[in-house]
Amino acid sequence: MQLGFYGAAETVTGSLYLLQVNGKNILIDCGLYQGKREDMFQKNRNFPFDPAEIDHLVVTHAHIDHTGNIPNLVRKGFSGPIHATVPTTELCEVMLRDSAYIQEKDVEFVNKIRRKQNKPPFKPIYTSKDVEDTLPLFTSYDYDETFSLGKGISVTFRDAGHILGSAGILFEINEQGKQYRLGFSGDIGRPNMPLMHDPNKLRDLTHLVMESTYGGRNHGGFENTEDEIAKIVTDVAYSGGKLIIPAFAVGRTQLLIYLLHKLYDNHRIPDIPIFVDSPMAYKATQIFIKHRDLFDRETQRIFVTDDRSIFDFKNLTFIETVDESKALNSISYPHIIISASGMAEGGRILHHLRNNVGNRKSTVLFVGYAAKHTLARKILDGDPVVKIFGIEHKVKCTVKKLDSFSAHADRHELLQYITHCSPEKLEKIYLVHGEPEQINLFKDAVQSQGYTIAIPTEGEVMEL
């Protein structure tokens, strides 16, 4: 059995793993690499294997760094089944269509420049047509339902508590009489977070491929987060400013709406309008509502039993058209704008940041992970000047960050995750989906508990 680490190795983005066992080629995740533009273009365009020879694709969750390159895989010849949970399948439909639109727009922009330089135009990595060819390949499952890929290989999705539909994947494999329990953690959520269940840990594994985004950092409990948000909103309201929150359209945005709704109901934030400016967030929210039975008990208790919608209250407006989005800029009274993308690499958030980073009255609040080289990271790192749409802007706004809002387990919670696997039985943990500093900090903690660690580099193939 061989495992190839072709993405999210020593980085957080572009998850892509190839498992070769019993004559089958099984891909786990097929994400877009997000980072520097030139790197993105090269890395996402070509696969280090022949997509036509892949038998199965198994997907952990709908985030684009785990699914965003599937249409390109299909375009390049993959025609096998794509296995995912029911909500992941539904979210992928929305997200991949949106992603194709972005790919097409991006290439248009690049080609404008190339034309001026008399260079031949590029084709988009994939198009809407490729997405439509992809969607029928999805096969959906419930959590904890075991299914077979043939040749002694079976698969079960366990709730990872990260976003709606997110899963850790358990592979039970019989290779020439030897039994393996190979786990892919996917992105691991946090215990005691609103909406999502606590992560259902993969147990008794022989091998584990594990995310380590925050392997070196503790977030602090979520208890104080409500207070912190209430304070930030109140400050903005009384100073007459705007609160701009870049947030992933799937997961972060719904959690923010949930919290603001709860704070509003409890009269803990002033009565100011909240705009969710992301068509994808709207569509994703509809899928969240449809699967509200998957939310945790507290959410059910607060909202579902008295039959009110979690994602619908008086102050909340979903913005749909571009004109409505532009009109937000001329509102002078205090308000909140939640918009995608979370790392401020594209989408409508760029317009809101362009209009607000230079305004001392405005506050920009980051609630998710910001990868290296992204605009979000630059603002967070305190760059005095940032480029948006190629134009330099001085940063004068207030910048805030809430780590506890993360959808990723922290160091302590990651260590908790492996407690159901004994170091005697678990032969090796492969640390992925983390930047080198975080992985190395985490490695020391895990090794001190007696586990054996590997830190795969990109393109490395390991024998299991």
Ligand SMILES: [Zn+2]
């Ligand atoms: Zn994720």
Ligand SMILES: [Zn+2]
């Ligand atoms: Zn991820």
